[in-house]
Amino acid sequence: MSIYHKEYRELQQIKLAVDCIIFGFNNNKLELLLIRRGFEPEIGKWSLIGSFVGKNEDLDNAANRILYDLSGLENIYMEQVKAFGNAKRDPSGHVVSITYSAMVLKSKYCEEKINQHDANWFPIDDLPEMVFDHNDMVDCAISRLRRRVRNFPIAFNLLPQKFTLPQLQSLYEGILNEPIDKRNFRRKVAQMEYLVKLEEKDMSESRKGAYYYRFDEDLYKLKQNFNL
Amino acid sequence: MSIYHKEYRELQQIKLAVDCIIFGFNNNKLELLLIRRGFEPEIGKWSLIGSFVGKNEDLDNAANRILYDLSGLENIYMEQVKAFGNAKRDPSGHVVSITYSAMVLKSKYCEEKINQHDANWFPIDDLPEMVFDHNDMVDCAISRLRRRVRNFPIAFNLLPQKFTLPQLQSLYEGILNEPIDKRNFRRKVAQMEYLVKLEEKDMSESRKGAYYYRFDEDLYKLKQNFNL
Structure with a gap:
């Protein structure tokens, strides 16, 4: 039973990340906000807006902080979607990522700010290949969004x-x-x-x-x- | 931007846990499986069946392994519910916990096995006070379960x-x-x-x-x- 004691934490080397899935609504179409990954592995590929969670940082706060730092978007209400926890999902190590999602009116947010951060909107039906399991994350969030708009007045x-x-x-x-x-x-x-x-x-x-x-x-x- | 690079992970000291919310159905009533916590903090209090995720262990596998180790239950299909990520939720440090949930027919699972593990079933409408935010976790899972049984034939x-x-x-x-x-x-x-x-x-x-x-x-x- 020793693994259930405090010592266990010394053995654990899992990193915790957050990825933000931001849907933008524009001209009756859904789009997705992506950013070019600026570091290895897979530098230069399109990625969700994500990063590691800070020490002593609440998960919800981390999601907002990461979104703001990387895209300039703020005051967006996001909901948690799912934790992606395949141990091999990130080739650089064991990283569990928790996804957050929001749907915004694109016109409400300044394009310039987003461009400054090298982020870009893509139409949902023409997404690029993304890093790691980010395409799966987006599929999961789209299904959830469609289920939710059918069942709740969101x-x-x-x-x-x-x-x-x-x-x-x-x-x-x-x-x-x-x-x-x-x-x-x-x-x-x-x-x-x-x-x-x-x-x-x-x-x-x-x-x-x-x-x-x-x-x-x-x-x-x-x-x-x-x-x- | 250095916090988005690999060095960042050295700064992060977050532990990742899984908690299993097992609903048992018996005599037309819902019950919840809990276990007495065997270590500090809050030793002796009732707790969900949970523990840390192992290095290089997939999240879903961790949930099954933890449930089996602590309750003897196996081959139970669980679904992820939500990550609980308030940085102060566990007084011993920054622990993010991902909850999994299942609904089983109580009679299908051997009482003896569960008793051996010092686990116990409690009626949903008469739950004891649990460690940390476990009561919130259960509330969240019950709401989700009731929403889901209304919308899906589960x-x-x-x-x-x-x-x-x-x-x-x-x-x-x-x-x-x-x-x-x-x-x-x-x-x-x-x-x-x-x-x-x-x-x-x-x-x-x-x-x-x-x-x-x-x-x-x-x-x-x-x-x-x-x-x-």
Whole structure:
């Protein structure tokens, strides 16, 4: 049983890293933020925004610090996705990496800042080959994101406060990367009592116009039956 | 930028652990497997089944090895839940712990083996105070489990190959810890085309009997619209 005692820690030489999977939404398409790896192994290849966790640094703080240091992005709410723990995933040693993910509106973040850091956006359906298991990490995060937008109202953050149903449908089609039947979509939306129809119309797209809606978070907390 | 280079790893003194959250299903109730912690800090307190990850050990393998060493349970499929990474969560140092979870049929596993390891089952609604943040870990895993059984057909593993609708409903009520309206339940079940009604009846509970059903995994893969 000695390995369960304190001495054990002297034997352990595992490094802990965080990798940030930042999805950007732009023109109804999902993109992914990557950076060129600046050191060996695999220097020059595209990589998620990641690094080691600092001593006495909380994991969530590490994710924010790493994202800011390497991309200039800040105040982004990220969620933990998964720890990748194959002992051979990084050829330089035993490194376990915990992935964090966020979905942001690209236009809200300054391109210049991102370019300064040698980071780049790539369309989700045309990603480059990345270092180590980073492509697997991204696949895992995309599946989770699509599952989550179907089950939770997490995509409303990407819309303005008031939005039309065509806007909402385009958003979902962009994230899910598939067309959604308009009548099915409206039927499901009609069941969401926390989507509040406003009196006002958007007249910019058609002569008839499209009613604006808003998402009511308090009502959602009461009803909680989101399901696309 | 030196912290992003290899030297950085010399600065890092984080230990990596795994904690296993094993739910047991018994008499339509959920229970949790805990063990008495055998070393300081907090020796003698109840704890999840956990320990450090070994050098060059894959994370998933570590979870299985730790569960077997400490409880005698083996061949249990576990899923990763979440990494707990508050730097101060363990008073003895910076330890990040990755939780794994499984739900098993208690009767399938030998009580004797578990008792030998000084492990014990506790009802979910009457858990003792545990070491560190283990109560938070369990809360997180219970929420996830309840979300998952509503959205994915993961509970069928706990039933015999053929089962009745009252059995299925009791199972869900036990996991969700709430009564389910019988008519709503039957209406939702009727929409699940991969629940195949058999000709045979269970006559043990009533004179009228209850038809047996079976879960057809291939059909589920085609349909995929589980939602309770």
